[in-house]
Amino acid sequence: MASTIEWMNVALEKAKDALKAGEVPVGCLFIYKNKVISTGRNTVNETRNATRHAELNCIDDVFRFCQLRKLNYMEVFTDVDVIVTVEPCIMCAAALHQLKVRSIIYGCANDRFGGCTSVFEVPKLYETRIFIEGNVKGNEAMQLLKEFYKGTNPNAPECKVKKGRKRNAT
Amino acid sequence: MRMTYRGSFNSDTYENEGSLFSGLLMDALEGFAGPLTKRTKGREEENARNRTWRATPVLSSEFTQDSPLQDAYVGILKEKRNISKAIQSISNILPGLPHLKRCSNTRLLLTTLAYSKELEDTDKSDKDNILSQVELKELLRNKEFDLSLLEDEFQVIKIPKNPPRTKSQAANSAKTWPVNFHPDPGIEAVISGSIFDQDQLDSIEAYMKIVIEAAKLEAIGNDNCHGSSLVVDPEDGRVLAIAASKVDLHPMWHAAMIAIDLVARLQGGGTWNFCKSTENKNEISPKLKSTSIGTEIKDGIKAKRKFYEDTPVCFPESLRSIPLPESKPLWIKAKNKRKDDGSCNMESQEKIGPYLCTGYWVFLLREPCAMCAMALLHSRVIRIFYGIASEGSGVLGSKAILHSVPGLNHRYQVWKDVLEQECQEAWSEIISRDSS
Ligand SMILES: [Zn+2]
Ligand SMILES: [Zn+2]
Numbered sequence: 001m002a003s004t005i006e007w008m009n010v011a012l013e014k015a016k017d018a019l020k021a022g023e024v025p026v027g028c029l030f031i032y033k034n035k036v037i038s039t040g041r042n043t044v045n046e047t048r049n050a051t052r053h054a055e056l057n058c059i060d061d062v063f064r065f066c067q068l069r070k071l072n073y074m075e076v077f078t079d080v081d082v083i084v085t086v087e088p089c090i091m092c093a094a095a096l097h098q099l100k101v102r103s104i105i106y107g108c109a110n111d112r113f114g115g116c117t118s119v120f121e122v123p124k125l126y127e128t129r130i131f132i133e134g135n136v137k138g139n140e141a142m143q144l145l146k147e148f149y150k151g152t153n154p155n156a157p158e159c160k161v162k163k164g165r166k167r168n169a170t
Numbered sequence: 171m172r173m174t175y176r177g178s179f180n181s182d183t184y185e186n187e188g189s190l191f192s193g194l195l196m197d198a199l200e201g202f203a204g205p206l207t208k209r210t211k212g213r214e215e216e217n218a219r220n221r222t223w224r225a226t227p228v229l230s231s232e233f234t235q236d237s238p239l240q241d242a243y244v245g246i247l248k249e250k251r252n253i254s255k256a257i258q259s260i261s262n263i264l265p266g267l268p269h270l271k272r273c274s275n276t277r278l279l280l281t282t283l284a285y286s287k288e289l290e291d292t293d294k295s296d297k298d299n300i301l302s303q304v305e306l307k308e309l310l311r312n313k314e315f316d317l318s319l320l321e322d323e324f325q326v327i328k329i330p331k332n333p334p335r336t337k338s339q340a341a342n343s344a345k346t347w348p349v350n351f352h353p354d355p356g357i358e359a360v361i362s363g364s365i366f367d368q369d370q371l372d373s374i375e376a377y378m379k380i381v382i383e384a385a386k387l388e389a390i391g392n393d394n395c396h397g398s399s400l401v402v403d404p405e406d407g408r409v410l411a412i413a414a415s416k417v418d419l420h421p422m423w424h425a426a427m428i429a430i431d432l433v434a435r436l437q438g439g440g441t442w443n444f445c446k447s448t449e450n451k452n453e454i455s456p457k458l459k460s461t462s463i464g465t466e467i468k469d470g471i472k473a474k475r476k477f478y479e480d481t482p483v484c485f486p487e488s489l490r491s492i493p494l495p496e497s498k499p500l501w502i503k504a505k506n507k508r509k510d511d512g513s514c515n516m517e518s519q520e521k522i523g524p525y526l527c528t529g530y531w532v533f534l535l536r537e538p539c540a541m542c543a544m545a546l547l548h549s550r551v552i553r554i555f556y557g558i559a560s561e562g563s564g565v566l567g568s569k570a571i572l573h574s575v576p577g578l579n580h581r582y583q584v585w586k587d588v589l590e591q592e593c594q595e596a597w598s599e600i601i602s603r604d605s606s
Pocket of ligand 1: 053055088089090091092093
């Protein structure tokens with residue numbers, strides 16, 4: 001049985017993938033019966049859809065997983081543990097509460113949109129009590145975010161870097 | 171003249187941490203010039219058009235509640251002619267409160283009872299408590315304030331703690347002490363309803379009727395979220411997407427979530443395969459064909475809609491059968507203004523990358539859940555109109571006012587009660603259909 005820290009290491013790898021793809025570096029795992037049934041990262045730029053956060057991508061994945069196996073997704077989600085490198089935003093925290101997942105383990109706080117504690121307390125809106133734990137390898141997750149927002153990421157696509165320069169110039 | 175209450179409307183604040191009502195700021199950036207026409211005979215015309223509803227702005231308590239009060243010391247001038255001398259010397263010693271005048275008749279506002287930083291050079295050891303009259307007098311004497319100008323005994327009065335944001339708050343504050351206040355025309359127009367003229371209200375009504383129709387035709391939701399949605403580009407009034415909730419097909423298919431993904435499709439993106447999930451029904455996925463983009467780059471509207479010809483995109487597809495009103499702009503852009511201020515707006519788009527739903531208006535049958543409300547915020551819509559509240563789960567007025575939460579760096583403006591009665595009737599119809 002893998003530890004929370006080990007799971008978080010896997011999620012951090014997904015976050016690095018996102019960074020390479022020029023997306024906000026957030027990585028996420030959904031764990032069911034001690035197995036990773038979905039990994040996800042942000043795909044906002046790729047899909048031109050601002051809601052395509054790692055968590056929502058994983059939710060879609062698990063929904064398909066259940067359809068293929070003819071499982072009741074409502075039951076499956078209540079046994080899912082979510083490992084995510086950054087505190088879920090208000091939208092994702094609400095989605096996870098509506099699906100009644102078992103736990104949410106996150107890395108660093110999300111000061112801009114955090115929906116567990118940082119900006120708005122989504123758990124207060126719902127009757128379901130989900131076990132939530134933050135600051136699991138938070139520094140590493142934060143480091144990736146800093147890299148992204150500084151725009152110093154050497155793997156970022158050319159156009160992104162240019163845009164950043166233009167912005168600084170004006 | 172103190173203008174501090176306007177502070178949150180500068181663009182710095184907006185970009186860095188978000189003002190509490192930056193929707194209005196966005197209006198300024200977009201060069202929103204108010205009503206499209208210059209008709210001002212509001213009341214007569216309103217009666218003439220016989221509207222049964224009024225759009226109620228959903229505002230944060232900062233705009234709707236009066237400021238809490240706090241205690242302050244007031245000195246009484248022995249002679250009124252010494253007033254300017256007294257104001258000048260007290261101002262050098264103790265800063266006043268920016269939103270309050272220093273003087274009311276012969277009363278001079280000295281300072282609040284609560285210990286403040288400015289008094290740190292007094293020898294106060296226990297900082298957490300309250301400034302006594304003796305301590306205050308000692309401080310004034312040490313700083314060479316002429317105490318003989320004032321009556322011996324200071325008064326303690328209640329004054330409003332926060333600056334007023336609206337005319338009505340200012341009027342209430344002024345009952346306790348004279349205030350410095352400069353009404354913001356944008357805020358006042360939102361509160362009075364004059365922000366929309368009759369033509370705009372007609373358009374809003376027409377869009378909401380489509381939403382109602384869509385809900386009646388297709389909406390299948392749950393306790394978290396239920397209803398239908400419509401996205402419109404206010405620049406030309408074109409309906410871009412219409413959706414009804416379909417949580418029977420996918421737990422995340424709330425109306426707003428679907429509409430956001432349909433708009434992403436219009437920009438060449440999108441995630442959900444709406445086709446597959448409805449295979450055996452008579453719907454087909456919105457099939458989009460790209461128009462020749464190269465020649466259209468110059469045209470801002472077309473560049474951001476690769477699939478311009480295909481609007482509106484609908485899910486479920488049957489919603490296509492709903493007749494649409496003629497598209498007409500919902501606001502006029504002041505072109506000269508846009509060049510200067512618009513750049514800041516473009517910049518925030520670049521940060522995100524795609525256009526998303528930047529600047530669009532969204533119509534919803536019901537107040538959205540936290541997921542949908544935040545999804546619309548991420549997507550940078552600028553205005554949301556809904557018909558009826560979702561008491562159990564809505565966060566744009568019922569359980570919370572999400573768009574006034576401090577720290578969020580984009581905000582939209584929200585109105586409720588649009589075609590309230592019709593929405594309520596549609597809602598009852600859907601509920602009885604669901605339970606039968
Ligand atoms: Zn999220
Ligand atoms: Zn929703």
